Amino acid sequence: MKSLSNSPDVLTDSTVAAQRLARAMMLAGGDFSLILACCNSVKRQQQILNLLHKSCLTKIQEVTLLPTDETLYTTIKTAIGTAQPEALIVKGLESVEAINQLILSANIMRDEFRKDFHFPLVLWVNDEIIHKLVWLAPDLKNWTANTIRFE
Structure with a gap:
C-alpha cells in the first residue's frame, strides 16, 4: 500500500488499518458483514x-449520505438497486441531520440488511x-467486529 502521510507512525498505523x-x-466475499471504519x-x-x-482487490462501490437522508437501509437499497457490489462503503453519516432517527431505523431494519445485502x-x-450506535443501536453495533480505526 502507498503512504498516506510523511510521519512514520501515522504511515504504519494507517497502512496496517487499511490492510x-x-x-x-x-x-466477507459474497456474505453480509458489517464493518465500522x-x-x-x-x-x-x-x-x-x-x-x-487503488490497492484493494475487492471492487468497492461508494454511497454518500445526504444531510436529508432518514433511513440507511432504504438509501442503500435505492442507490444499488438490484446489484450486489463486491463491497459497499457508506460515508457521510456525520452530515445527516436526523442521525438519531437514521441509526434507530437501521437497528430496526438490521435483519433486512443481512437478508438483502450479500456483501x-x-x-x-x-x-x-460510534457512541450513538452503542446507545441507539446496540443490536446492530453487536453485529460488527472490532472497529477499524484510522488516526
Whole structure:
C-alpha cells in the first residue's frame, strides 16, 4: 500500500488499518458483514478511500449520505438497486441531520440488511457516530467486529 502521510507512525498505523479493512472486505466475499471504519477527519478518510480503490482487490462501490437522508437501509437499497457490489462503503453519516432517527431505523431494519445485502457493508464513522450506535443501536453495533480505526 502507498503512504498516506510523511510521519512514520501515522504511515504504519494507517497502512496496517487499511490492510485490515481490505482483508475484512475480501474475507466477507459474497456474505453480509458489517464493518465500522472510524476516522475523525473527512480529508483523511478520502485519502484512505483513494488508497483502497487503488490497492484493494475487492471492487468497492461508494454511497454518500445526504444531510436529508432518514433511513440507511432504504438509501442503500435505492442507490444499488438490484446489484450486489463486491463491497459497499457508506460515508457521510456525520452530515445527516436526523442521525438519531437514521441509526434507530437501521437497528430496526438490521435483519433486512443481512437478508438483502450479500456483501460487506463498511460504515465510515467518527467517534460521535460510534457512541450513538452503542446507545441507539446496540443490536446492530453487536453485529460488527472490532472497529477499524484510522488516526
